[in-house]
Amino acid sequence: MQTKPYRIGTRGSPLALAQAYEARDRLMQAHSLPQEMFEIVVLSTKGDRITDRPLSAIGGKGLFTEELEAQLLSGELDFAVHSSKDMPTVLPAGLTLSTFLPRADPRDAFIGGKVDKLSELPEGAVVGSSSLRRQALIRRLRPDIEVVMFRGSVQTRLNKLKEGQVDGTFLANAGLMRLGMDDVATEVLSVRDFLPAPAQGAICIEQRENDSRISDLLAPVNDRDTVDAVACERAFLAALDGSCRTPIAAYARCFNERLSFSGMILKPDGSKAFDIATDGMRTEAVKLGKWAGDKLRERAGSGFFEDWS
Ligand SMILES: NCc1[nH]cc(CCC(=O)O)c1CC(=O)O
Secondary structure: OOOOOEEEEEOOOHHHHHHHHHHHHHHHHHHOOOHHHEEEEEOOOHHHHOOOOOHHHHOOHHHHOHHHHHHHHOOOOOEEEEEHHHOOOOOOOOEEEEEEOOOOOOOEEEEEOOOOOHHHOOOOOEEEOOOHHHHHHHHHHOOOOEEEOOOOOHHHHHHHHHOOOOOEEEEEHHHHHHOOOHHHOOEEOOOOOOOOOOOOOOEEEEEEOOOHHHHHHHHHHOOHHHHHHHHHHHHHHHHOOOOOOOOEEEEEEEEOOEEEEEEEEEOOOOOOEEEEEEEEEHHHHHHHHHHHHHHHHHHHOHHHHHHHO
């Protein structure tokens, strides 16, 4: 029997901590374990330390996971909690995303200053976002709006909004909800208008492959609908060689034995987009996502991807 606390790895941002607590609380509940059986281990990652440049310029998604993954592999951590959206499609050998908590709201929220809705922004308004997907989607919906680079914590962004540096910004509604801040959202954008990032809203747990002690611990908090939907979205991303440099959006949902999928790729300036909607058996979730990705790649043609680098 386990007597030492399980060591849970996480980044130290307020969002990351909220996610680690959610995973811990679900595990405590599922196994009737006391809080003392879990130790939250906070690690600072390169992505946390470099805040003055867009992620796409400093090397992409691995930046937030390297340190955690090294400590998983060395055995210092038992498992690590992440936003699935931030996870690279290929993990280091020996590690796996084994577990997905029930997905929260996958949609993006608009946080307006003077106006509540994106559609109410006047011509020439300025919005802040560092996400290439959100930038491209805004430019497609509202080519008259100027988009500026915007990184930093939720609080930093809200301050810039208050100071009038921008007229609006965007954040994942799930993140706001986890921080207890969803009341700052002035509009929740529909999936149809503003297709989310692959895996947005889903918390995942990474562990060592073949570690049955941890697999058994995590199994009761794993949500099958989220597993299949995210598997489909991430297969789509992988088929398109997705990284932080590529505006890619995707959303899948399970209905009984089936799964519906929508995916989109955009030019960074929003001038062109290709989308696809399909459905299939959820047992084929990965195949469906990959098929959709390959299909869009083919339809877009190689010229489409040229200015992604
Ligand atoms: N890239 C940062 C990040 N990673 C996950 C979330 C939100 C929570 C989630 O999608 O589960 C956020 C913040 C945001 O996009 O507003």
